[in-house]
Structures are given as structure tokens and as C-alpha cells.
Amino acid sequence: MSSRNLKWKLAQFFELKWWQFYFKGKEKVAYLNWKKNYWKSVFKQTEIYESIQPSDTILELGCGPAGCFIYFNQNKIVAVDPLLQSYQNSLSFFKPNEYPNTQFIISSIEKASIQKQFDVILCFNAINHVKDIELSLNKLCKWLKPEGKVFLSVDAHNHSFLKTIFHAIPGDILHPHQYTLQEYIELCSNAGLKHSETILLKKERIFSHYLLLLKH
Incomplete structure (x- = not known):
């Protein structure tokens, strides 16, 4: 197994464990109401x-x-x-049938077979979880309508020297990819996406959380 595959499989395993721990003791309705308000604020x-x-x-x-x-x-x-099937099996609050307007597809971005384009593409705290970030961004670009909009959030390193350390350890097992904000913007540009705006969602000591607005 390649190091890239191993990193991705470990990240997926710990991602599920993180959600199981996070939701322990939470009340479903209260959490979902809070989460809706969070998305609205973003x-x-x-x-x-x-x-x-x-x-x-x-x-x-x-x-x-x-x-x-x-x-x-x-x-x-x-x-x-x-991880949708795993979420459904192990997280009692996630019930796909409660969202009749949503078609859920169990797949990585790289392997997803989607034969149409969309007005809006949303990708929050996910692009640095993928196995192949270049392929994922290329597919994202392919699925966007000519006048469409992309909302892409990223956790970007504030310091290049820490990024190097996290690559080597790894210091952030949930995220196989470690980049600065400018490197994320360049990756998007290489995939054919134009960067139109950056919004700082949250600033922390090591990482900052940004929302990138992109288009063709």
C-alpha cells in the first residue's frame, strides 16, 4: 500500500471515530438547529x-x-x-430519508461518477481529506456549470516551517494534505478555477480556516 493510500485510510478511520466521539451525549434536534444556524452565519x-x-x-x-x-x-x-454508510450505521441522528431533496452518493470525490453539472458546488473542510487533491479539484471543475459558483473551505497553515513538520510526523492525522492559503489557491488555479474572494472564517495559532469563492 502506498503512503498516500495509507494516509487516506487512516484519515477516514479517525474521521469516523471523531464524529462518534463528538456526537456522544448530544441531543439531535438541538444540534441540528445549531448546525443550521452555523451554516447560515458562514x-x-x-x-x-x-x-x-x-x-x-x-x-x-x-x-x-x-x-x-x-x-x-x-x-x-x-x-x-x-463514509455515508458508516455514518448511517453508527450515528443515530443521521438519517438520509429525512432529506428528500438530497441524493446521497457513497463515494470519494476521485471515484464519484456524476454525469451532470451544477449551479453551485460546496466543499467544506473536505478537500484536504482526499487521497488525490489535484484529481479532486479537476473533477470539481468539470462538474461546475460555466456560470457556476464554488464555495471551498480550507484549513491553511499559517507558518511554512510547521507545515513541513506536520508533513513529516504527521501532526494532523485527519488531514492527509498540508498547504498554505496561497498553495490552495494555486492548486485551484491549476485545475481551471478562478479565485474571486477569500473570507477568513477562523484564525488560530497553527491553522486558519478560510472560505474560498471560485468560478470558471
Whole structure:
């Protein structure tokens, strides 16, 4: 098994464990209401959000068990995540049938077979979880309509020297990829995505969490 495959499999294993630990003792309705308000606060930080119409088709990549699909519940959504079956089996609050407008696809981004394009693509805290980030961004670009919009969030290193250390240890087992903000923007550009805006969602000592707005 290659080191890339091993890193990805370890990240997926610990991702599920993280969610199981995180939701222990939480009350379903209260959490989902909090999460909807969280998504609302994130999208309200950009004017582009106001242009998203209920008729827009949405693709959510790396949706997790409580992704944007719980907020954009009037839109037709395709939600992709390799751990969806595991979430359904082990997390009592995640029930796909509670989201009738969402088509869930159990797949990694790299292996997803989607034959249409979307008005909006959402990818939150997921692109640095993938096995092949270049392939994933290329596929994301292919699935975007010519006038479509991409909302891509990333955890970016604030210090290059720490990035090197995290690559070697690894110091962040949930995230196989470690990049600075500028490196993420360059990866998107190489895939054919134009960077239009950066929004700082949260600044921390080692990482900062950014929302990148992208288009063709």
C-alpha cells in the first residue's frame, strides 16, 4: 500500500471515530438547529450567497453527516462522501430519508461518477481529506456549470516551517494534505478555477480556516 493510500485510510478511520466521539451525549434536534444556524452565519459573510436561488442545483462534496444539505433543504442537492454508510450505521441522528431533496452518493470525490453539472458546488473542510487533491479539484471543475459558483473551505497553515513538520510526523492525522492559503489557491488555479474572494472564517495559532469563492 502506498503512503498516500495509507494516509487516506487512516484519515477516514479517525474521521469516523471523531464524529462518534463528538456526537456522544448530544441531543439531535438541538444540534441540528445549531448546525443550521452555523451554516447560515458562514454563508451570510459573502454577498454571493444571496444569489443562490431555491431552483439552483447544488453538489456538496465531502458532505459528512451534517453538511450544508441540512440548510439548503429547498434545493435539489447531490451529496457525496465515502463514509455515508458508516455514518448511517453508527450515528443515530443521521438519517438520509429525512432529506428528500438530497441524493446521497457513497463515494470519494476521485471515484464519484456524476454525469451532470451544477449551479453551485460546496466543499467544506473536505478537500484536504482526499487521497488525490489535484484529481479532486479537476473533477470539481468539470462538474461546475460555466456560470457556476464554488464555495471551498480550507484549513491553511499559517507558518511554512510547521507545515513541513506536520508533513513529516504527521501532526494532523485527519488531514492527509498540508498547504498554505496561497498553495490552495494555486492548486485551484491549476485545475481551471478562478479565485474571486477569500473570507477568513477562523484564525488560530497553527491553522486558519478560510472560505474560498471560485468560478470558471
